[in-house]
Amino acid sequence: MSPIIRERLQAFPVALKKQGELNAVITDTSSQALEQLDASPDGPLSGLLLAIKDNLNLVDTPTTAASRTLEGYVSPYTATAVQRLLDAGAAIAAKTNLDEFAMGSSTEYSCFGPTRNPHDHERVPGGSSGGSAVVVATALVEAALGSDTGGSVRQPAAFCGIYGLKPTYGRVSRYGLIAFASSFDQIGVFARSTELTAKVFEVIAGHDPLDSTSADEPVVHFDYSEERARGLTIGIAPEYDHEGVEREIRERYHDLIHFLKGQGLTIKEISLPHTAHGIAAYYVLTTAEASSNLARYDGVRYGRRVHAPANLEALYTDSRSSGFGAEVQRRIMLGTYLLSAGYMDRYYIRAQRVRRLIQQDFITAFEEIDILVTPTTPTIPFPIGGKVNDPMTMYLSDVFTVPMSLAGIPALNIPAGTGANGLPIGLQLSANYFGEETIFQLSRFLEQNYST
Amino acid sequence: MIPGVDPRLLEKWEPVIGLEVHAQLATESKMFCRCRRIYGAPPNTHTCPVCLAYPGALPVLNAQAVEFAIRMGQAVGCQIRSLTTFARKNYFYPDLPKGYQISQYDEPICEHGQLSFYLEDGSMSTVGITRIHMEEDAGKTIHGVKNESYVDFNRCGTPLIEIVSEPDIRSPHEARRYLERLKQTLEYTAVSQADMEKGNLRCDANISIRPRGSQTLGTRTEMKNLNSFRGVERGLTYEINRQIQVLESGGTVTLCTLNWDEATGETQIMRTKEEAHDYRYFPEPDLVPLLIDPQRVAAIKASLPELPAALERRFTEQYGLRSQDVEILARTRQLAAYYEAVVQAGVAPTDAAQWILGEVLRVLNEEHQEIQDFPLKPAALAELIQATTQGTINRNTGKNVFDKMLKEGLSVTEIVERDQLAQVSDTAALEDTVRQVLAGSPKELGRYRGGEAKLFGYFMGQVMAATKGQGDPQVVRSLLQQILDES
Ligand SMILES: [Zn+2]
Numbered sequence: 001m002s003p004i005i006r007e008r009l010q011a012f013p014v015a016l017k018k019q020g021e022l023n024a025v026i027t028d029t030s031s032q033a034l035e036q037l038d039a040s041p042d043g044p045l046s047g048l049l050l051a052i053k054d055n056l057n058l059v060d061t062p063t064t065a066a067s068r069t070l071e072g073y074v075s076p077y078t079a080t081a082v083q084r085l086l087d088a089g090a091a092i093a094a095k096t097n098l099d100e101f102a103m104g105s106s107t108e109y110s111c112f113g114p115t116r117n118p119h120d121h122e123r124v125p126g127g128s129s130g131g132s133a134v135v136v137a138t139a140l141v142e143a144a145l146g147s148d149t150g151g152s153v154r155q156p157a158a159f160c161g162i163y164g165l166k167p168t169y170g171r172v173s174r175y176g177l178i179a180f181a182s183s184f185d186q187i188g189v190f191a192r193s194t195e196l197t198a199k200v201f202e203v204i205a206g207h208d209p210l211d212s213t214s215a216d217e218p219v220v221h222f223d224y225s226e227e228r229a230r231g232l233t234i235g236i237a238p239e240y241d242h243e244g245v246e247r248e249i250r251e252r253y254h255d256l257i258h259f260l261k262g263q264g265l266t267i268k269e270i271s272l273p274h275t276a277h278g279i280a281a282y283y284v285l286t287t288a289e290a291s292s293n294l295a296r297y298d299g300v301r302y303g304r305r306v307h308a309p310a311n312l313e314a315l316y317t318d319s320r321s322s323g324f325g326a327e328v329q330r331r332i333m334l335g336t337y338l339l340s341a342g343y344m345d346r347y348y349i350r351a352q353r354v355r356r357l358i359q360q361d362f363i364t365a366f367e368e369i370d371i372l373v374t375p376t377t378p379t380i381p382f383p384i385g386g387k388v389n390d391p392m393t394m395y396l397s398d399v400f401t402v403p404m405s406l407a408g409i410p411a412l413n414i415p416a417g418t419g420a421n422g423l424p425i426g427l428q429l430s431a432n433y434f435g436e437e438t439i440f441q442l443s444r445f446l447e448q449n450y451s452t
Numbered sequence: 453m454i455p456g457v458d459p460r461l462l463e464k465w466e467p468v469i470g471l472e473v474h475a476q477l478a479t480e481s482k483m484f485c486r487c488r489r490i491y492g493a494p495p496n497t498h499t500c501p502v503c504l505a506y507p508g509a510l511p512v513l514n515a516q517a518v519e520f521a522i523r524m525g526q527a528v529g530c531q532i533r534s535l536t537t538f539a540r541k542n543y544f545y546p547d548l549p550k551g552y553q554i555s556q557y558d559e560p561i562c563e564h565g566q567l568s569f570y571l572e573d574g575s576m577s578t579v580g581i582t583r584i585h586m587e588e589d590a591g592k593t594i595h596g597v598k599n600e601s602y603v604d605f606n607r608c609g610t611p612l613i614e615i616v617s618e619p620d621i622r623s624p625h626e627a628r629r630y631l632e633r634l635k636q637t638l639e640y641t642a643v644s645q646a647d648m649e650k651g652n653l654r655c656d657a658n659i660s661i662r663p664r665g666s667q668t669l670g671t672r673t674e675m676k677n678l679n680s681f682r683g684v685e686r687g688l689t690y691e692i693n694r695q696i697q698v699l700e701s702g703g704t705v706t707l708c709t710l711n712w713d714e715a716t717g718e719t720q721i722m723r724t725k726e727e728a729h730d731y732r733y734f735p736e737p738d739l740v741p742l743l744i745d746p747q748r749v750a751a752i753k754a755s756l757p758e759l760p761a762a763l764e765r766r767f768t769e770q771y772g773l774r775s776q777d778v779e780i781l782a783r784t785r786q787l788a789a790y791y792e793a794v795v796q797a798g799v800a801p802t803d804a805a806q807w808i809l810g811e812v813l814r815v816l817n818e819e820h821q822e823i824q825d826f827p828l829k830p831a832a833l834a835e836l837i838q839a840t841t842q843g844t845i846n847r848n849t850g851k852n853v854f855d856k857m858l859k860e861g862l863s864v865t866e867i868v869e870r871d872q873l874a875q876v877s878d879t880a881a882l883e884d885t886v887r888q889v890l891a892g893s894p895k896e897l898g899r900y901r902g903g904e905a906k907l908f909g910y911f912m913g914q915v916m917a918a919t920k921g922q923g924d925p926q927v928v929r930s931l932l933q934q935i936l937d938e939s
Contacts, residue, residue, distance in 0.1 A: 055507075063507060063508075065507065073507070076501060076506065077501050077509075174508075175509070175510050176508040177508050178507040178508045179507075179508065181737075182737035182738050183737035209512065210510060210512060211510050211512075212511070212512055212739050212740050213737075213739075288734060289734075289737055291542075291732075292542050292552050292734070295542060295544065295550065295551020296507070296550050296551050298544060300549070300603065301505070302506070316544055339542070339732035339733075340730055340732060341730045341732075344734070348734060
């Protein structure tokens, strides 16, 4: 066992305290990791310090999902993806802050307070996996797991200037990940290099008998080949390149496309005509699923329960009303309404139809191209408090990440330098189903050759 | 004719009944986790993160449950879907940990079947089966004495099938027979233990009344908790009377859910139409659509055991038994198998039926036993029956020996030898006894000769008593007749 990792774990609480203002971590698990260090197996992640988003179960630690509703809950089991990290020799030092139940795009909706962007403490780090993005960006850990339902890994990676992968839906087991929207949720990876992103991804990917939706497809090992990267056909889509995108981001996007063209890669313009309907369909389907997924937090078996409720009704309403934050309540109510008799066809069924159309858009596009390159976000990191009272604007910050989530295809945020005010800009590489390895080829190529 | 309902009103009104029956499947483990499916264990000893709905836990479908659902579907002639999906039925209750039940909605595994059975008057009835779908059971809420409640989650996640009938049933008796046939079919196919007392089988009903001759359905009520055969008949009769009274007095039946209370023999309103749940069904995103290979369905069909109707037909034809006897012998697969084993051991089919329907069932009823727990194995019973038919012991002695075999666990031969029960059929020895008895009863003999023929029975009894029951009654009878005729 590497002596360095022991020292780093021992020093972790102090290092964490130094960046305390960022509020990126909910639970420091370094002492538990230290205790288990001797028993830790040798594997591809040995000697690495990792963090996990606090909606992932790790046995004998509190898992909060940044919600008061889970107060007192201690995980009786470990999520499959987390277990695979441990089995690969990783030390898990922290459980990171997030928007409550992963519902948000800024890591402000946390019962533990907002996480701050390390590049500008007055701005958000993105969300919902903001804590994981921050601890990687500040090099407190080498890599971290997040979860991405509509952009919750890619958007904070873009805001913090690091790599952030959302794998293909079903690529990584969801067993032990607290569900937000089951048909979208996917555990993703943050790291500061393509290489480590791929390495952690390969550890957690693969079929899991405990998750029926996990895919029984082989995981293709990433081995960088410049020749392969240069042979890729790159797609660009007008739906991701318009007035609504901040100028700096658009310019960087164009710059990168020109660079690729200059490097001799084939660039093809394709069309994703149903993109505009993505956000609406996404919020219908995810809130519907969330309203059901969050029904289990009823105060009966674990978590928050109000003292001496008058009756059963009061047990439910008081426990839930005082346990869930405003954004979560908004989504539960919205989702409940959308699934109600008489509204199901008008919203849920129609949104499912849109989802299939968006899937078809991508399937058609990937017949011609290997990688779609787009901006990850339409804006640079916004100020803390800037959007919390305007849910619609907040929802729109996921406009470029949601379509891939609807389709279930893999997508990676790559850091693409900073803008004039020093804030990171991220661009997104998407591929066909199970095309993570192809994404890594282009990502590595750019990492090596593209500089701003 | 419906007992308990005024026949004049039934000339005017027709009850229409459909049943929804939940059967717990006899799988090793629960529907979506690896916990054992068990009955009667201490509370909350068979639970896990999945069936307790801990954050992040996911369901994995039990393949055996699917197998059983297909098997039952095949047994009642359903079509099996090649693609079937699960849905969430959302509602809050403390015994429902996820806040939703995983069930099936618009794509159930089995559809369009039927079930045939005989009614009391010997006529055959066929009831359509709309669908059979898979779902999971909830836990059990237990109310304490101090206004507190507890939940036991052992049952939570037990695999169920819900068997939904067409509204083809016209009387409480028919409903009962349908349910009996369903139970029998579940039991024959080993799909469910189908024990109503243990809650393996639970029945709800939809009831409406319409003017006789009408083709449209009246407003129905849903009745819950009809959890015994008697309860089904009583509950439905109660509700038929209630609805007819409402209609007779010019009122209208209102859509509602009723709870049948077996103890009081009455119903209470559980939910009115306004209070009806909106279950907000939507596709279960944690489970993938289930593709069912038609070859697998064919293999399951081929492996089906003989079903009740076929077995009953065979018993009637092969063994020449009366239909009412066949019906009882065929009630459970095990009883039918026991009967056949006795016959195969060399006993005449009617003798075997007589003994089983008489002695064996009497003991089973007295001891509240199932045939599979009955201590006398078929071979032992066959030996006993043969001892009576071959004349080693008479039938009455046979019944005593039967009781002793059960009590003492000895064989027929051992008991007969030990208690010297072998039948006396030695004519010479018996003749002496007969003459002694007649000599000892001069008064009765006089009256007999005077024409009181019924005194023959008296002499029979006296002789049998004198032989301590070991005289072969047939031999005694003919000797007695012969000696009385002599003089
Ligand atoms: Zn379980």
